[in-house]
Amino acid sequence: MSQEYKEIIENGLWKQNPGVVQFxxxxxxxxxxxxxxxxxSLGLATAAVMALxxxxxxxxxxxxPNEIRIAVFILIIAALVTVIDLGMHxxxxxxxxxxxxxxxxxxTNCIVLARVEAFAAKNDTVPSALDxxxxxxxxxxVLAVLGGxxxxxxxxxxxSGIDLALGPAAKQFVVTVVPDYHGFLLAVLxxxxxxGLALLIAGKNWLExxxxxxxxxxxxxxxxxxxxx
Amino acid sequence: xxxxxxxxxxxxxxVMIGFTIVGTLLLASTFFATRTPIAASERAAKLKLFEQxxxxxxxxxxxxxxxxxxTAGGDLGNRDETLAYRAKLAGQVSAVVLEATAPDGYSGxxxxxxxxxxxxELAGVRVLAHKETPGLGDYIDIGRSDWIKxxxxxxxxxxxxxxxxxxKKDGGQFDYMAGATITPRAVVKAVHKALKYFSEHRExxxxxxVAKEAT
Numbered sequence: 001m002s003q004e005y006k007e008i009i010e011n012g013l014w015k016q017n018p019g020v021v022q023f024x025x026x027x028x029x030x031x032x033x034x035x036x037x038x039x040x041s042l043g044l045a046t047a048a049v050m051a052l053x054x055x056x057x058x059x060x061x062x063x064x065p066n067e068i069r070i071a072v073f074i075l076i077i078a079a080l081v082t083v084i085d086l087g088m089h090x091x092x093x094x095x096x097x098x099x100x101x102x103x104x105x106x107x108t109n110c111i112v113l114a115r116v117e118a119f120a121a122k123n124d125t126v127p128s129a130l131d132x133x134x135x136x137x138x139x140x141x142v143l144a145v146l147g148g149x150x151x152x153x154x155x156x157x158x159x160s161g162i163d164l165a166l167g168p169a170a171k172q173f174v175v176t177v178v179p180d181y182h183g184f185l186l187a188v189l190x191x192x193x194x195x196g197l198a199l200l201i202a203g204k205n206w207l208e209x210x211x212x213x214x215x216x217x218x219x220x221x222x223x224x225x226x227x228x229x
Numbered sequence: 230x231x232x233x234x235x236x237x238x239x240x241x242x243x244v245m246i247g248f249t250i251v252g253t254l255l256l257a258s259t260f261f262a263t264r265t266p267i268a269a270s271e272r273a274a275k276l277k278l279f280e281q282x283x284x285x286x287x288x289x290x291x292x293x294x295x296x297x298x299x300t301a302g303g304d305l306g307n308r309d310e311t312l313a314y315r316a317k318l319a320g321q322v323s324a325v326v327l328e329a330t331a332p333d334g335y336s337g338x339x340x341x342x343x344x345x346x347x348x349x350e351l352a353g354v355r356v357l358a359h360k361e362t363p364g365l366g367d368y369i370d371i372g373r374s375d376w377i378k379x380x381x382x383x384x385x386x387x388x389x390x391x392x393x394x395x396x397k398k399d400g401g402q403f404d405y406m407a408g409a410t411i412t413p414r415a416v417v418k419a420v421h422k423a424l425k426y427f428s429e430h431r432e433x434x435x436x437x438x439v440a441k442e443a444t
Contacts, residue, residue, distance in 0.1 A: 034363075064248075065241045072248050079252040083259045090266035093274050154364075185364040 008127060012134025019142030020201045024111035029143060030193040032102055034154070037161040039147030040140055042099055042106075045084060047136025049106050053077045054120040054132030061121050073116045074107070081107045098161065111139065142200065149196045154188035156181025279314070279326055281371070282344035282353030287323045288316030297437035305329065305426045313434050316344075322435045323347050325427060328357070331419035335411045336360045339369070343423045350388075354381040354420055359412075366412035377416070380404055386424050394421040 018024045025046070033039040056076055064072050085103045088096045096103070106112065115135050120128040151158055156178035163171040186192050272293055279292060296312030299305055307330055316324040324346045331339040339359040344352040354377050361367050368374040380403050395401025396413050405413040427434070 063244065065244060068241055068245050071245065075248055075252050079255050082256055086259050086263040086267065090263040090270060093270040097274070183364045185362075188363050 004127060005130060008131050009134050012131065012136075012138045013141070014138070016135075017138040017142065017204075018111045018135050019139050019146075020197070020204050022111070022114075024114055025109045025139055026197075028102055028105065028109060029139070029146065029197065030190065032099065033143050033147040033150055033193055033196070034188050035151040035157075035161055036144050036147040036159055038098060039143035041095055042102055043136070043140025043143040045088070045099070045103060046106050046109060046112070047133055047140050049077065049080055049084060050112050050115055050132035050136040051129050052080050052132070053112055053116055055125055055129035056080070057116045057120040058123060058125040058128035069121065070113075070117070073113060073121075077112055077116065078107045094163075111135065146193070146196045146200060149199070150187045150192050152177050153184050154186075154192060155183055278342060278355065278357070279344075282342055282355055283316055283324055283326060284352065287346070287352065288318060290315075290317040292316055292326070294439065296440050297434050298440035299327070299434075303426075304422075304429060306332070306422060308332075312440060313437075315435070321347075324352055325434055327423050327427070329419045329423040331415040333411075333415045333418070334359060334361055335366050335409070335415075336362070339412070339415055339419070341416065341419055341423075343420060345424065345427045348385075349424065349428055350383060350385040351381050351420070351424070353378070354416075356416075361412045362409070366409040368406055368409070369412055369416050376404065376406075376413070380417075381420060384420075384424075386428055391421075394418075 012018075016022055019029055028042055028046070032042045053073075053076055057073055081104060084106075085096075088099075088103060115132055119131045123131070148158060151160065156176065158175040158177055160174050162173050187196070275293060283292075292314050295315045295317065297315060299307060299311050299313055301307055301310050305311075305327070307328070311328045314326040315322050316326065324344055326342060326344045329341045329343050331341060337360045339361070340357040342355045342357050344354070346352050356370050356377065359367065359369065361369065368376050371377055389402060392400065393402045394417060396403045396405040396410060396417055398405060398410055399414065401417065403413060403417045
């Protein structure tokens with residue numbers, strides 16, 4: 001694998017992870033992560049949108065005049081999201097019922113436009129698609145982990161609702177982590193999302209600084225809270 | 230100067246229009262391609278819900294295509310026009326499925342599906358949509374507890390007097406869980422209202438012409 005691709009993958013999944021480093025797309029991160037299945041499903045949908053939007057913007061980037069590029073990008077992203085929304089509604093009805101209102105909101109998830117503008121508008125098609133996919137997967141992993149934390153603490157289960165995504169037969173995959181658990185409401189309510197995300201960010205920074213200390217280097221600067229949407 | 234400005238504007242506009250046309254074409258074709266599967270999956274989901282409140286033995290007709298119109302703002306208190314679906318056995322109405330809304334939930338409307346047998350007895354009630362607090366008020370949802378089954382199945386106006394149609398805290402006979410009284414109170418009230426509506430408009434619902442699905 002070339003150095004360039006390796007870097008793109010590393011950036012998306014870890015170094016520039018949109019969920020815990022760039023803090024882009026916090027709205028769905030906080031809203032849907034009440035369970036692993038919800039979080040990961042929306043993450044995958046976002047990743048699909050990002051890969052497709054990056055892949056479609058990159059080949060046309062030379063024909064889009066600078067003044068109207070944002071409008072064209074948004075048009076492309078919105079069209080792709082609507083296509084995915086309709087597709088899910090047609091073939092994944094139950095999951096669509098749960099995530100329904102969040103799917104159209106992927107358009108406004110600024111991580112999508114951010115990657116189109118910052119990467120796809122300047123790079124070739126294949127690396128652009130890879131960048132979108134990896135950034136999306138990075139976000140999906142954060143959503144899944146955060147969903148898992150909130151689900152275990154809040155409801156004492158893991159993978160509840162997986163039958164909505166994979167059919168009734170998948171119901172056996174639901175794990176009851178704490179039997180006869182009465183639930184811890186705070187974790188499922190919005191504050192749980194903020195606390196969980198904070199723990200994830202702290203955990204990532206701790207890992208980074210430990211790694212840096214081992215290598216005898218200066219600890220890296222923690223991510224700046226410059227922009228968040 | 231003006232020339233180049235006009236030229237620039239024209240080319241930019243052309244590009245924008247071009248992308249708009251491509252985008253619109255893409256959306257229109259996806260919409261037409263998914264229209265039938267979406268309608269089918271919505272019907273399937275609705276039928277599955279109906280099965281929960283209505284035993285299959287109660288009907289042999291195409292339930293979803295036998296709706297009677299309930300106009301907005303009537304005795305049922307619905308804000309928008311809804312349909313009462315008639316379950317029939319050999320042409321005779323055996324039960325009616327109503328969509329009722331409890332407007333006074335703890336946080337917003339609680340939407341209910343209420344199935345009433347022709348004799349006025351409840352065949353079943355389910356919550357379609359609610360925004361009650363997770364872990365507190367959401368026990369009205371069948372996925373959380375069987376409260377709604379235990380309290381409403383087989384209930385009727387004949388079995389329980391008007392005074393009885395309250396939660397126990399208010400002197401009625403319906404269970405509630407401490408800490409979340411507003412939610413069951415709203416549900417009990419809405420179901421009671423639906424039963425009363427049915428008993429007052431029984432013949433009207435039975436004989437109304439088949440109405441098209443409200444969209």
